[in-house]
Structure formats: C-alpha cells, structure tokens
Amino acid sequence: MYEKIIDELLQRIDQVTSLYNRLILLVAPSGRGKSSILQVLQKKTKAPFINIGLELSQKLLEFNERQRALQVNRLISNLLNTFNSDLVLLDNIEILFQPSLQLDPLRLLQKLSRDRTIVAAWNGCVKDGDLIYAAPEHPEYRRYPIHDLTIITLEDANE
Secondary structure: OOHHHHHHHHHHHHHHHHOOOOEEEEEEOOOOOHHHHHHHHHHHHOOOEEEHHHHHHHHHOOOOHHHHHHHHHHHHHHHHHOOOOOEEEEEOHHHHHOHHHOOOHHHHHHHHOOOOEEEEEEEOEEEOOEEEEOOOOOOOOEEEEOOOOEEEEHHHHOO
C-alpha cells in the first residue's frame, strides 16, 4: 500500500547524506498514514522510531514551564543521542510547536539533522511554496518557505 512512498523515502535518505541538514519531512494532514509509513520504513531500515510527543513530554514533567523552555533543546538532543544511529524516524512532533516551549520547530529539526538523517512526520501541507503547520489563527501556526527543504507529501506518491 505504501510502496511508492517508502521507495521515495529510501531514495531521499540516500540523497541527503552529503547535505548540511539531513532532514526529510513527510508532510500530510493528520490521519493520512504518516505514522504507518514511518513504521514500515522502520522495519526496512531498522532505524529507531521515536514518538517525540511521548518521550519529550515525559522528560519535561520534572521541570516548571520556564525551565522547560530552557531545557527542551538539550533534552531532545540527548534523546536522539541515546540511539546512536545515523538515521532516526520521528513521529508525533506536535509538542515542538507548543508556544510555551519557545521553539522554532523546523530550525530545531534542521539543527538535529546535522549529525544524523532525520525523517519526521509533519502534520500540515505545502501550499503556494510554503510548508504550513496549523491554521493561521491557531497559536501554533507556522509557515516556512520550502526552498532548501527535502519534503515528501503523500500526494507525491499518489496516495
């Protein structure tokens, strides 16, 4: 069912190895099968599959809101480093958009992808040359130009 998108992801994983940021975003609205695709990819590559929302929220519990914003970069970096893998698959990254954490989620993912290839599921869409997360009136809304980003949308695979 996901053969085309998995093949595309495997090709892109090979292609980004020489780039400064080795980030691949799997983009689609919620409920379109991104998690299932990452799980199939995990079986093929044996790469760690990390539920960022679950893992990071557990680690943030010991901090108050102010401390969370100060510690989140270190916590997520340490989390990825525990896997000691050149490829990691990130799912449920929505926590990174939490306004109280004061993060730029895309920039954080790009920074983390300097040391390893990251394939991340991104709930959103590509529209008018921009990568979008949430609706404009939502507090977590983000819009980024897509130049220099490696993006695969589920529509690319004719799903």
